[in-house]
Amino acid sequence: MTEETAVHVVRHGRTALNEQGRFRGLHDVPLDDRGLTEADALARSFERRSIVGAFFSPLTRARETAEPIARRLGIDALPVEGLLDLDHGEWTGLTAEEAERLDQKEFARFRWDPRASTPPGGEPLIEVERRIVGAIDELGRQYPSREIVVVSHEIPIRLLLSHVTGLDGVGVWNIPLPTGSVTRLRGSVGSWRVDGGPAVP
Numbered sequence: 468m469t470e471e472t473a474v475h476v477v478r479h480g481r482t483a484l485n486e487q488g489r490f491r492g493l494h495d496v497p498l499d500d501r502g503l504t505e506a507d508a509l510a511r512s513f514e515r516r517s518i519v520g521a522f523f524s525p526l527t528r529a530r531e532t533a534e535p536i537a538r539r540l541g542i543d544a545l546p547v548e549g550l551l552d553l554d555h556g557e558w559t560g561l562t563a564e565e566a567e568r569l570d571q572k573e574f575a576r577f578r579w580d581p582r583a584s585t586p587p588g589g590e591p592l593i594e595v596e597r598r599i600v601g602a603i604d605e606l607g608r609q610y611p612s613r614e615i616v617v618v619s620h621e622i623p624i625r626l627l628l629s630h631v632t633g634l635d636g637v638g639v640w641n642i643p644l645p646t647g648s649v650t651r652l653r654g655s656v657g658s659w660r661v662d663g664g665p666a667v668p
Contacts, residue, residue, distance in 0.1 A: 470612035474603060474652040475513070476627065477618045479532040480505035481646040488562050491620070492555030498531045505647030510535035512668035516614060518542065522606060523618040524550035533618040549602025552620035556589025581639050596626035603627065604656045611655065624650070631659045
């Protein structure tokens with residue numbers, strides 16, 4: 468029988484740009500007060516679980532979400548490049564309406580066929596999917612039959628979950644995924660399933 472890993476996939480807590488409805492991308496914005504509260508709630512929700520590792524996107528908002536979890540569990544929190552947010556390129560810091568005005572054709576593709584989309588000057592979404600799936604697979608190889616936490620961002624998590632569940636097109640955007648939420652995956656390299664969530668502690 469294949470040894471299964473449990474992966475708690477966390478969307479980082481809220482930031483000021485989340486509150487304003489702006490694309491964050493690689494802009495290194497910290498958690499706001501609500502985001503810090505969400506991070507604390509997440510840490511408390513994990514304290515009775517047998518989690519052996521916490522991993523985060525190397526951006527401040529992800530680190531500030533992961534570190535309280537790691538402290539409460541007495542484990543290390545380590546950055547993983549594959550968990551980084553989408554590079555929104557010229558859309559970074561813009562609202563959806565502002566991004567649409569900048570490039571209507573690409574924004575329509577972003578909304579209706581995200582895997583075929585590349586924000587102007589940014590990263591192809593299909594590459595984001597490949598790297599986050601690769602990161603989860605690598606952690607699965609390292610921690611067979613163990614329980615871990617990974618903290619990432621909205622779009623990478625949406626692409627990961629839609630990859631696992633077979634969603635495509637606009638379905639990528641229909642997954643409820645609030646800040647500070649947790650989705651549990653269970654499985655092994657190349658064979659993951661959703662085993663709970665998304666849920667907010």
